[in-house]
Amino acid sequence: MEILICAKRVPDTSENEIQLNREGNDIERDDLVYSVNEADNYAVEEALRIVERTGGNVTVVTVGGDEDEEILRREMAMGAQHGVLLSDEAFGGSDGKGIATILKAFVQKGRYDLILTGVQADDAGAQVGGMLAAMLDYPFASLVNAIEVENGGLKVTREIEGGNKEVNAVELPCVLSIQTGINEPRYVGMRGIRQVASREIPTFDAAGLGLEEGAAGEAAAKVKRLDYFVPPAGKGAEMLEGSREEIIDRLMELMKAKGGLS
């Protein structure tokens, strides 16, 4: 099976406290640790497991700049055969639909049986996979937490409310958005990354993808982020301060009052 994963490099929320910059128009990006979007990593692992059973190749593609090559190499170190970068100044300011348009152009240059995305990027909205499927007229399923290959198609399980699961038969080719927890992504060490350091990463620009001017990028974007701001505080917690011992004293009192300690 030929599998394509659409991945994204994002600031790693488990490694960073996200703060606003001084102007308030962006997050403070200077000291951020970036990594591959968590759900995308599960998607790559799932693809590798499918290919181990059925044969075929795993290709990871991202839309971005030179700095985004690092996530392609990371996923190649995991075992993906190919990494591809879609990069053009004209892609800047794309909304979800713009990104899906760019990816569609790339998909149509090759032949993929299965296209996976992560369920959602930390800095976006669970949208590109569903859009890409609609643009290609492929079936789509979101929040996928199990895939079985059978009878030339897939048996796909989705996560729905309350821990229940919805099982679907999905024909190939299709697009699936992968939920975190579907598998345990394999570890990638520095050695693995070094081994793929010199592998070539093909890059396509708008012309190379046959995209017309204005098909993606800021001019085509109907959805634009205006600013970042600190969310309103809500009722806000009473913050307990002092030494750890003092905090525990106060917490014990409160828990007794609220029925947490008998």
Next chain:
Amino acid sequence: MARIFAYVVHKEGIADDSAVELLAAAGKIVPVQAPTAVVAGWGPGLDAVCETLRTSFGEVWKVANPALAYPNAELVRQALVKVLPQGGIVLVPHSHFGTDLSPGLSVKLNAAFVSDVLDIEGLAGNSLKLVRQEFGGQVSTHVQCDIVGGAVLNLRPGAFAAKSQAPVNGTIVDQSSKVGTLSSRRRYLETVAAEAGDVDITKYKVLVSVGRGIQEKDNIGIAQELADALGGAVSCSRPVVDSKWLEKSRQVGSSGQTVKPKVYLACGISGSFQHLAGIKGNPFLVAINKNPRAPIFRVADVGIVDDILEFLPELTARVQEETAVAPGRSRE
């Protein structure tokens, strides 16, 4: 003026709670225009939902088709594309169904799409100003959406407070004849109920709930010791289950269990809306997190900025001390 549609999710003849939230959200786009409810399905359940909805929506579009007996988003999308006019604003709950339906719907309607909308600030000309969050709720953003070609908006469940309004005498418009034959290369097979776990976290008054901050499986014991001392149970947020440190049955949230404890200790949990959606009954919510900007502090009753791996063992020791001393005191 763009017409506003509210896609109503329903089950067994009952409309989802999100219906009234979509109604409230529509009022934030154009206060004077009543939105139209759109309901797809088949059979008596569909009719029952339409009858209920026409007391709150002025117009209810009924889309009946045997293929829609189960709401397969692929088939619902096809039906909606045939029924909805170009240029409308379509409101959908940001649920597992909305995630399946809406991005593709926006492509097929050639409309803009914004997911997980928290608030609507208003419409100026053809520009709709919306509020979203990024990075697990650590920061908010204003988003501008051009609605010239229409828009599909997925709205976060619980973010739009339902407004009380006098019942209306709405009309049901049957749009079913526009749908024709529906077919999809994705076929619904079955729904598998959640597996019961070793511990039923919904039965406990005290939950010690752990998140990513617990760092590794071996540290779960730290939370278990505190739970044992408090007579409670250990529950968790999604990353802990994703990492296979605890069973799925221990997960609190929209895709896990809904719990109603008296005291909920959120330990190293950032506080995503999906997690918070599983905490009901307004418990005393204590958040312990080393990130002072963790969104959980916005909703907790009490917040403590500390490393749970150091804080929890000390708290456990104190609880054990108190509970050991208490009977002695009562004898005096």
